[in-house]
Amino acid sequence: MTKISRRTALQLVGAAPVAAAMAWTPAEAEQAHTHAQQARAAAAKQSKPYKPKFFTAHEYATVAVLVDLIIPKDDRSGSATDAGVPEFMDFMMIDQPQRQVAMRGGLALIDRMCEELFAKRFVACADEQRRHVLDAIAYTTDVPPARAHAVAFFNSFRDLTASGFWTTKMGIADLQYQGNVFLNEWNGCPEEALTKLGVKYS
Amino acid sequence: MAAKVLCEAGADVVMLEAGAMWDTEKDSRMSAWAYDSPRRGASTAERPFGEFDGCIGGWEIEGEPYTQAPGTTFDWFRARMLGGRTNHWGRISLRFGPDDFKRRSLDGLGDDWPIGYDDLKPYFDKLDRLVGIFGSAENLPNEPNGIFLPPPRPRCYELLIKQACDRLGVTCIPSRLSILTRPLNGRAACHYCGQCGRGCATHSNFSSPSVLLPPALATGRLRIIANAMAREVTTGESGLATGVSYINRTDRRDYAVRARIVVLAPSACESARMLLNSKSSRFPNGLANSSGVVGRYLTDSTGLSVSGYIPKMANGVAHNEDGVGGMHLYMPWWLDNKKLDFPRGYHIELGGGRRSAPSFGVMGGIQRFNGKGGYGKQLKDDYRQYYGSTVSFSGRGEMVPNDDTYCDLDPRVVDTYGIPVLRFHFKFTDHEYLQAKHMQDTFRQIIQELGGTPLSPMPSRESGYGLEAGGRIIHEVGTTRMGADPRTSVVNQFCQAHEVKNLFIADGGPFVSNADKNVTWTLLALSMRTAEYIALLRSQLSL
Numbered sequence: 144m145t146k147i148s149r150r151t152a153l154q155l156v157g158a159a160p161v162a163a164a165m166a167w168t169p170a171e172a173e174q175a176h177t178h179a180q181q182a183r184a185a186a187a188k189q190s191k192p193y194k195p196k197f198f199t200a201h202e203y204a205t206v207a208v209l210v211d212l213i214i215p216k217d218d219r220s221g222s223a224t225d226a227g228v229p230e231f232m233d234f235m236m237i238d239q240p241q242r243q244v245a246m247r248g249g250l251a252l253i254d255r256m257c258e259e260l261f262a263k264r265f266v267a268c269a270d271e272q273r274r275h276v277l278d279a280i281a282y283t284t285d286v287p288p289a290r291a292h293a294v295a296f297f298n299s300f301r302d303l304t305a306s307g308f309w310t311t312k313m314g315i316a317d318l319q320y321q322g323n324v325f326l327n328e329w330n331g332c333p334e335e336a337l338t339k340l341g342v343k344y345s
Numbered sequence: 346m347a348a349k350v351l352c353e354a355g356a357d358v359v360m361l362e363a364g365a366m367w368d369t370e371k372d373s374r375m376s377a378w379a380y381d382s383p384r385r386g387a388s389t390a391e392r393p394f395g396e397f398d399g400c401i402g403g404w405e406i407e408g409e410p411y412t413q414a415p416g417t418t419f420d421w422f423r424a425r426m427l428g429g430r431t432n433h434w435g436r437i438s439l440r441f442g443p444d445d446f447k448r449r450s451l452d453g454l455g456d457d458w459p460i461g462y463d464d465l466k467p468y469f470d471k472l473d474r475l476v477g478i479f480g481s482a483e484n485l486p487n488e489p490n491g492i493f494l495p496p497p498r499p500r501c502y503e504l505l506i507k508q509a510c511d512r513l514g515v516t517c518i519p520s521r522l523s524i525l526t527r528p529l530n531g532r533a534a535c536h537y538c539g540q541c542g543r544g545c546a547t548h549s550n551f552s553s554p555s556v557l558l559p560p561a562l563a564t565g566r567l568r569i570i571a572n573a574m575a576r577e578v579t580t581g582e583s584g585l586a587t588g589v590s591y592i593n594r595t596d597r598r599d600y601a602v603r604a605r606i607v608v609l610a611p612s613a614c615e616s617a618r619m620l621l622n623s624k625s626s627r628f629p630n631g632l633a634n635s636s637g638v639v640g641r642y643l644t645d646s647t648g649l650s651v652s653g654y655i656p657k658m659a660n661g662v663a664h665n666e667d668g669v670g671g672m673h674l675y676m677p678w679w680l681d682n683k684k685l686d687f688p689r690g691y692h693i694e695l696g697g698g699r700r701s702a703p704s705f706g707v708m709g710g711i712q713r714f715n716g717k718g719g720y721g722k723q724l725k726d727d728y729r730q731y732y733g734s735t736v737s738f739s740g741r742g743e744m745v746p747n748d749d750t751y752c753d754l755d756p757r758v759v760d761t762y763g764i765p766v767l768r769f770h771f772k773f774t775d776h777e778y779l780q781a782k783h784m785q786d787t788f789r790q791i792i793q794e795l796g797g798t799p800l801s802p803m804p805s806r807e808s809g810y811g812l813e814a815g816g817r818i819i820h821e822v823g824t825t826r827m828g829a830d831p832r833t834s835v836v837n838q839f840c841q842a843h844e845v846k847n848l849f850i851a852d853g854g855p856f857v858s859n860a861d862k863n864v865t866w867t868l869l870a871l872s873m874r875t876a877e878y879i880a881l882l883r884s885q886l887s888l
Contacts, residue, residue: 238384283717283718301720302706302710302711305707306705306709309708312380320703321665325538340658342508
């Protein structure tokens with residue numbers, strides 16, 4: 144399949160002004176992304192961390208630990224906090240306020256579990272203790288009624304973590320999504336993909 | 346469509362638009378990535394289909410309520426922007442077939458249209474040439490061929506589905522979408538970004554502001570008044586329409602446009618609302634409503650969806666699977682209702698794979714895939730493995746009109762402009778529920794044939810087999826239906842009001858019945874026919 148840049152494509156179809164009028168070209172998006180990263184790095188250097196608008200400092204610390212337990216760094220991509228998931232979650236809580244009570248309550252529920260088991264809150268727990276709690280609430284098989292609420296919260300928290308991670312540049316690259324480009328021709332899917340599914344073009 | 350035809354025929358046209366102006370070249374968010382927004386593409390109050398969607402509107406609009414009769418649900422989708430709901434649709438462009446105009450003759454339910462397929466065929470042909478549509482000539486009896494551009498090759502999971510459908514005897518053919526696979530009438534061919542729903546900045550798919558309004562404006566005879574909330578059709582002593590009164594949404598004052606001819610096309614229910622609100626001593630029941638039929642015979646398409654996880658598609662080969670902004674294959678209705686326990690059919694729309702960039706909600710409900718959820722490195726790998734490994738099937742079927750389904754004016758509630766609002770009454774019957782059950786069984790059978798597992802359990806009869814509430818499929822029609830008899834219909838076969846000969850309706854209101862097909866293409870053909878009829882009457886000086 145022939146890939147051409149978006150700007151070239153628009154010029155080809157005689158719609159060059161479109162390119163100028165639209166919000167982002169890939170190059171601009173790249174630039175913006177770099178800019179954002181630099182800004183974040185600079186902010187970190189000045190030791191001025193992101194100040195959450197919805198989460199309390201304690202909640203925000205809990206969120207940061209939780210999202211990295213859910214999506215840790217590995218050899219293919221960084222962690223959820225590397226991808227800015229806590230900042231994203233804070234934004235979504237303001238943007239979709241109907242999520243606030245369930246989020247706040249769910250985090251409180253996790254802290255309560257930790258208090259009962261280890262006499263301290265989740266962030267104060269050792270890694271092993273945190274995992275002990277997650278092992279009890281992160282799996283949807285054989286959930287006893289007493290844990291149903293925590294499991295439901297975790298399902299939803301995990302979904303929001305996934306939304307925050309896989310929609311970043313890093314996440315999209317990790318998933319190897321290859322679209323959102325201009326093609327001047329659609330040739331269907333490549334031979335290798337056809338073979339894997341056992342199908343062919345007649 | 347009516348404005349274009351009338352302007353080109355030499356008429357001076359004033360168009361009232363309830364929303365703001367919209368320019369697909371400037372206003373489309375085509376090509377935006379989720380990370381371009383802190384919201385990552387999630388929905389907002391005015392864009393329920395995601396913040397990058399090309400349609401401003403939704404089932405709830407601030408300041409514009411509607412009500413529902415106790416115990417019934419109908420969700421009314423409205424767009425508030427130039428081009429209205431042509432900005433929100435799947436570009437699925439299916440001609441109603443010969444049987445769809447004479448259902449009563451075939452099974453005794455509902456009513457026949459006063460016209461047949463042959464009356465509309467020339468307009469369908471003109472529409473195909475004007476707007477552009479891809480597809481394939483299959484010579485199926487009730488799925489008429491069109492004048493098609495070549496269809497795009499299927500995506501690989503679509504081939505897999507076709508393979509399964511062939512084994513199950515389900516007809517699976519290239520879809521018919523109004524997206525250009527070749528340049529047409531000065532518009533560029535599709536560039537396969539798969540984002541039709543955001544509005545196409547290169548005019549390669551159909552929406553009214555992108556395709557029909559530019560030529561209408563080029564005549565110099567079209568004036569568009571934006572932010573004009575139409576309130577009622579005004580009439581004179583002769584009983585003819587004299588124009589439309591509207592409220593300017595910006596200054597909230599009343600204005601009026603005087604006209605020789607009034608064409609309503611604000612959507613089926615909005616037209617009914619305007620007529621019902623156009624009360625006078627001469628028309629105490631609302632305009633063109635001596636029959637009491639305005640608001641009656643409301644139907645929406647039936648609809649439900651089932652997704653499945655297909656292990657064979659897991660760990661897929663990475664490639665660009667965007668394609669056009671819709672399915673490349675679909676299944677038209679393939680069975681004979683005489684052999685089934687429900688009277689009308691449905692078609693099936695496909696989704697799945699790696700179509701469209703990850704955005705808000707991506708890979709949600711991972712526990713449905715891996716059966717457990719989890720966290721950590723294993724979970725991260727699961728996401729990678731399952732990404733792009735689902736297929737989805739959406740049924741869109743025909744509902745039979747019934748006496749309990751209609752809209753009227755709520756006797757107490759007004760909107761923020763002081764205009765009385767609609768009250769909906771809605772009821773499905775076993776005709777629809779049994780059809781929904783058949784959809785569920787079929788989709789689950791196809792998923793099974795693909796070696797997969799459905800991502801949701803089979804819904805019970807009590808939950809209506811998963812049938813979406815009325816209005817959710819956004820194909821409502823019928824509220825100002827056409828007919829030969831003024832006692833049982835609002836308009837004649839040319840969508841001209843029986844009682845007010847200079848009043849026409851060019852939206853879905855005049856439909857006598859829905860079909861197992863999306864309504865847009867038939868609505869456009871009908872609107873073109875209506876507008877050409879108006880132009881003919883004017884040229885004969887008989888109006």
